[in-house]
Amino acid sequence: MAVTTLRHHAVVLSLSGLFIACSDTSEPQEPPPPEEPAPWDGTYTPLVDPTDWVDRGAYASCAFTPPRGTELDCDDPGLFDLSQCELGSLSTVDSHGIYQIDLRHAAGYADFASIRVPRDGGTGTLDGFALSRQQLTGTFHVSASYNQRGVNRQLVFAGCAVPEPGLVTGCFVRCANGKVGSSGTFEAARMTWGRNEAESSGGIQLVSESAVALGMPADVYVHRQHAYVVSVDRLDGEVPGGLTVFDVSDPSRPVLTAQITLPGDAFWNAAWTKDDALYIASRSSGVFVFDISQPGNPVLVRNVPGGAPIDVHTLFVDGTRLYAVSPGPAPRGETLIFDISAPLNPILLNRFEASDTTSLIPSAHDSFAYQDRLYVNHFSSGYVIFDVKDPMNPVELGTYTFDTENSFATSHAGAVTTVAGKTIAFEGGEYQGAHLRVLDVTDPTNIPLIGRYKLRPQTSIHNMILKGQRLYIAYYHEGLRVLDVSIPPQPRELAYFNTFRESDPGRTDNLLEGAIGVRVPGDGHVYVVDTARGLLIFNEL
Incomplete structure (x- = not known):
């Protein structure tokens, strides 16, 4: 969102080389309220629509290492290459919270997920399914295994960095029936109040x-x-x-x-x-x-x-x-x-x-x-x-x-x-x-x-x-x-x-x-x- 800042400029009035200033030293004066914008005259510059989800490129410098189609249990944080990550920054992650997650598959398309880890330490959820792993203390390892429309699925997240408070980036993998499916990077936003x-x-x-x-x-x-x-x-x-x-x-x-x-x-x-x-x-x-x-x-x-x-x-x-x-x-x-x-x-x-x-x-x-x-x-x-x-x-x-x-x-x-x-x-x-x-x-x-x-x-x-x-x-x-x-x-x-x-x-x-x-x-x-x-x-x- 573009934000317009109003700046008040002092005006110096000069006439024939003479400086003319008016001052009132009795009491400080309140600044005048900002002027109302002039009515819109109907003119505009057409914009290009970036759509809702905008591809901002990979969110993190990490990767899920086994290739697509490999048969294994995907719920293993050791399968992620996190060697280029700022893992120390994950120490700031709270042990609970609700996150909305933007997933960018390596192929360049969008996917979305949500997680909730209760404050009381109870079992959290991922898109409504119970979490099988919820490690948010000094790290960010979260996963869920569930059956959806007859397919046994796994979705696993491994945190890489905290680029700013309330934001976690990292890598993920989606697996189905014990085989590696798509993988990529994610950006998870904590749903506390923004800005x-x-x-x-x-x-x-x-x-x-x-x-x-x-x-x-x-x-x-x-x-x-x-x-x-x-x-x-x-x-x-x-x-x-x-x-x-x-x-x-x-x-x-x-x-x-x-x-x-x-x-x-x-x-x-x-x-x-x-x-x-x-x-x-x-x-x-x-x-x-x-x-x-x-x-x-x-x-x-x-x-x-x-x-x-x-x-x-x-x-x-x-x-x-x-x-x-x-x-x-x-x-x-x-x-x-x-x-x-x-x-x-x-x-x-x-x-x-x-x-x-x-x-x-x-x-x-x-x-x-x-x-x-x-x-x-x-x-x-x-x-x-x-x-x-x-x-x-x-x-x-x-x-x-x-x-x-x-x-x-x-x-x-x-x-x-x-x-x-x-x-x-x-x-x-x-x-x-x-x-x-x-x-x-x-x-x-x-x-x-x-x-x-x-x-x-x-x-x-x-x-x-x-x-x-x-x-x-x-x-x-x-x-x-x-x-x-x-x-x-x-x-x-x-x-x-x-x-x-x-x-x-x-x-x-x-x-x-x-x-x-x-x-x-x-x-x-x-x-x-x-x-x-x-x-x-x-x-x-």
């Missing part, structure tokens, strides 16, 4: 925190002084997800009013309202419709579209239309359009797909409606723009795609507005390196990248809400981020709150941990759901 940050900055303050007992919180919608928090199931269904309702008429003291879950249908990922209707996206049942004429006591009315099971992941309401985005089971995912003139009785108007058939994961994920256009995040297919003025005949207008031959990028969420006569989209992906892109989508057939905002390469953003000239981002491990986007090519961080803490009960090694959902309903507060902490309410700047 030596404090808990918060910019005047944002935590007003209240409310635990959510159902599953893992995923989204929140605020309506009529009630917060509707939806959750997905956790621990392979052992802790089912569902709906948790809080009365937030006093944001400093939310009151739990309802908890709803359904047997066999416990993955509820998104929520939205329209008058007396609450819509919830279900992985199994499409869209649930609840009657919330009594806001604290939702009553299930129906699910739509009915018929065959359908996975609906996200929702967006625009006027009398409900857009429901489904990653499957259609081959490439699809978007459903409902007429919600009668909010409690949505009527399916149409369902459509993007034209892409070649991307690795061409899955519809999220959408944003703006001025008769629907902007759909199609994961590896990119950011796809449709004309939806006629819901019975959506027309694909254009796509922002990624050059991912030797990299990795996704389109996951977005928001759109008009600035200086141009239609501007704020768009972001998910998984390591995912960040905010600013796009000029005025002409959908020619979409340039005009700005970026990115934090650590090992973290990911999730959802975002645009409120006026401020963009609120739920940035997983990086917490809540508030940006001034009045000059779209130069997003400027105004404030943050680090919601992620390694010690929070329920924290896992998952990349998708931390601030996951955000809403700014205009009541003076910002509502965030954190995967472990539940519902957090902040003051709105």
